[in-house]
Amino acid sequence: MLAIENEYRTPDFCVVSHVNNAALSRFLVRFLWCMLCALTPYCAVSQTVEVRIEQADEIARNPAVVDGQRLIGDVRLSVDGAVVHCDSAWRYTDGRFQMMGEVRVEDGPMALFGRQLTLHPDSGVGTMTGPQVRLVDRSEADGARTLVTKQTIYDFREGVARYAGGGEVRTQGELITSEQGRYQRDSGRMDFMGEVDMEVDTLRVSAERVGYLPKSRRLLLTVPTEIRYPSGGVDCARGEWDLEAGGGWFAGDSVSLARFRDGDLVVTGDSLALTDSLGVARGRVLLTDTVGTYRLGGNAVDFEREADGEAGQVAMRGEAFAWLNEGDAPLLVQGPTITIATDSALQRTLFAGDGAALYSDEVTGAAEQLAWSEREGRVDLEGAPVLWSGSDQLTGDSVRLFLRDGAADRLEVRGHAFVASPAAGGFFHQIAGRDLEGTFSESGLEEVAIFGNGRTL
Template identity: 25%
Template sequence: MRYLKHFFFILFLFQLNEVFAVKQLEILHADRLTMTERGGQKTRLLEGNVGLKQDDAILYCDKAFFYIDVNRVDAIGNVRVVHNDTTELFADTVFYFGDRRKVEARRNVRIVEGNKVLKTHILDYYLDREVAYYFSGGEFTENTLNLKSESGFINMANEQATFYKNVILIDEGYTIFADTLKYNTRQSQLVFYRNTRIVTDQQVIYCDNGFFNTKTDEGVFGRNTRVVSGHQILESDSLHYNADSGEGISERYFVWTDTIEKIIISGHYGIYNRETEQLMATRKPMMKSVMDNDTLFLTADTLFSGIDTSENRYLIAHRQSRFFKEDLQGFADSLSFSYEDSIIRMMYNPVVWQENTQLSGDTILIMMKNNQLDEVELIRNAFLIEYEGDEVYNQIKGRHIHGYFAEGSLKNMEVTGNAESVYFGKDDNDRYIGVNRVVAAGMSLFFLDNNIERIHFRQSPEAGFYPIGNSHPSEYHLSGFNWRTEYRPLSKADLLNPIVLLKEETEQKEKQPAGGGRERTGVRD
C-alpha cells in the first residue's frame, strides 16, 4: 500500500509538470539555417521567411537568432507576432523569451486587435496575461478615436487600457486632456483622474475625476467639476451630464454663474441644459445679483432661469420666495424677473420692506434702472405701513400705489382709488395725542430719508382728528392691516432658515415690533 501511494504521488508530480511545463520554441520555416555560437550560447541563425511557434503564438521575421538552451529568440526585420489568432504585433526588432512568455518589441512597434491599434517604439507584451506595456510615448486608435500618452498598458483579455502622463484623446466632437485615463473598449467607457479637461465646440469641462461613455455621450464628473459654456459657468462636485442633449444634473452643492448678467445661482440639486440655457435649482437654492453697488440675495423652494423668445434671460422663484438686500427685503409665494424690462414681479401675498416701511398688495412690481431701484407698483389692495416705534404704525392704503425712487431711496408715491390714511400727532413733549384719519380719491406722498415728510390729498378729502385718550396708538389700524415682519429676512443667513424659524426668532427679539397689536376693521372714533 505504501508503494502504491508513492506511485500515485510521483504520477501526480509528473502530470503537474506537464501542465505547467513551458514548451520549447519550434522552427516552422527558414530559407537558411546555420549552427553558430553567440554570446557563449549555442545559437541557430535563421534567415529568410523565418517562422517559429510556441503554443498559441507564432513569430515571423526576416532573420532570427534562436538560443536553444534558454528558449529565446532575437527576431530582426519585419517582425510579426500572431497571438491567439486575434492579436498581431509588428516591430523592427523583437526579443522573445519563451520561458517567461514575454515579448519585448523595439522600434516602429504596432499591436493590432480588430479595429484597435497601438503604436509606440518600446513595448513589452506578456502572452499569458495578454497585457502590453509601453514606456516611450504611444498612440492608440479605435475607429474615430485617437489617443496619445507618454506611457500606458492595454489588457487584451478584458479589453481595458490605462494611459498615463499628458494624455490627449481626440474623437468626433470633443478632445480630452488628462493626467491619467482608463478606457474600457468593450463598454466604450472612459474613466479619468486628476486635472482633466474636456473641450468641445460649445464648452470646456474641467474635473479631477469622472467617467464618460463614448457611445451614449453620457458621463459623471466628480470633484472640482467646472463647465464653462460661453459666459456661463457651472461648478459642482457631482455632475451627471449628457453631451448630446447638453443636459446636466447636479445632486450635490453647485454654483452656476452668468458673467454677463452678473448673477450667481447655487443649490444642492440642479438641472442645467446647455442648449436652452435653462437652469432649475432646489434644495436651499440661492441667487446672488450685483445691484446698485450692493448684492441682492434671493431664495425660494425652487429657482428657474432661462432664455425667452427675445433671447433675454429671466428668473422665476417658486414658493416662499424671499430676497435680502441691505436696503430692501421682500417676500412672496412667487416671484419673477426679466432682464428685458428689468422688472421684479411679485405675486401671491407679496410684501416689501425698506428700512421701517412695509409695502404690500395683491401684486407688486419693482422696476430697476441701471441696477438701481427706480419705481415700485402695488396693484390692488395696496397698503403702506410706516413703523415709528413702540408699536406705532402710520398707514396708507388704496387700490393702487405707485412709488418713485431716487438714488435707491423712496422719494414720492401716488395713491389712487379709495385712498385712506392713518397717522399720529404728538404734543410738544413728543407724546401721542391723536390720530389723523383721511379718506380721499387719491394722495401724493413725499419722503425724506425713507420717512413720510408730507402728504397731499386730492378731490375733496374727508379728514378727521381723533384724540387718543388713554388708549395706545397700536389700537388704530386700517382694515387689512398686517405687519408681517415674521417673513422679513434680516440677513443673508435668514434666507436659508425656514419661515417658521424666522417667526420664532423674530418674536424673541425684544427690539423688534411684536406682530401689530389688535386688528380692527376701522379707526376708533
C-alpha cells in the same frame, strides 16, 4: 455511595485540558491554512507557453558558437494561439527564443512589429525592441490603430502589451502621446500614463493617466484631468467622457470642484453630468456667464445647454439663489426652488414657487411665490407678500415691483394694502386701503397713494 460518586466524577483539570486541546486544535488548523495560502504562490507550477517551430528554411547547431539551435530563413513559430514570423532565430538550451530581422507577431486583432523579440516560454512574456516598435490593433472595422514605441513587452498568455520610455498613437482623428502605457488585446482598451496628451476628434485631453476604450469611444478619467474643445472644456478630479454623446460625468475632490465651460456658460459643482443638450450638477453648484449677467446656484441644478453656449432653462433646488444683473443694480432671489428660463429673444424669466426672498439696493421682499420678467422689468410677489423699503413695510394680497435699469422705480399693491412707517416715540404711521401705488427715488420709497377705503391708523 459517596465513594462511588467521587470515583467516577470527572476531575476538573481534565475538563480544562479537554477545552484547551480543542482551542489548540482550532489554532493549529487556522495556522496551517494561513501558511498554505501564503506558500501557494511559491509552490504553484509556472504556466509556460507552448512554442512550436512551424517553418524554417534551415535548422543548424554549432556548439562552438552558441549553445542552442539556429533557425534561418522564413522562420515561423507558434506561441500558444499567436504566430511569430522572423528572418532568423536562436533557440537556447534554457528554453529562451531570440527572434531577429523583420519580426512580426500576429495574435488575433493585434500585430506587433520590431527588429528583435526575446521570448521566455516559462513566463510567456516577450520583449520586442527596435528603432521603431509598432503595435497595430485591427479590432475595429473602420481602420487600424497604431502605437509606436522603442520597446514593448508582450504577455502572450494574457494578451497584454506594456511599454515605457514614451509612446505615440496616431490615427485619423487621433494623436496620443504618453510616457508609458498598456494595451489589452481582447478588449482593445488602452491605458496611457505619464504626461498624457490626447487629441481625439476635437478634444484635447491632458492628465497623468487616461483610459481609452476605442470600441465604445469612451475616456476613463481617474486622476485630475483637463479637457478642452473649441467652445469650452471640463476640469475634473475623475470622470468619464463619451465621445459619441459629446458629454459624460465628472466629479471634483476635497481640493477643487468639477468645472464645465461652454461658450459663455460656466458651471462648477461637486459632480456634473452632461449630454449634448442637458446638464445636471450636484453639490455646491454655481452657474455663471463670462460677461457677468447672472450667478445661479444651489445644492442641485438641472440646466439646458443651448447650441450657442447659453444656458436654456435652469432648475435649482436646495438653498437656491439667483444673482441677476439688470442694468447697474444687482437683484438677488433666494428660495428652496428657483427656475429660470430664457426665450428666443434671450429675455429671462424667473419663478420661485416654494417661498422666496428678494434683495436689491432699494427694497427687500418675501412671499410664497415670486416671479421676475426681464422683458417687462417687473417682480411679482404672491401669497402673503411683504416688502421693505428702508424702514417702511408694505403688505397686501399681491405686490408688483417695477424696475428701471434694475433699480426699483414704482410699485403696485393690490388687495388689503397696508403701509407701516416708524414715527417718533416708538410709534408707527399706518396707512391702509384696498390698493396702493408708490414711487421710488434714490433715497427709497418716496410717495404712496391709497385707493379705496383709504384710512390712517
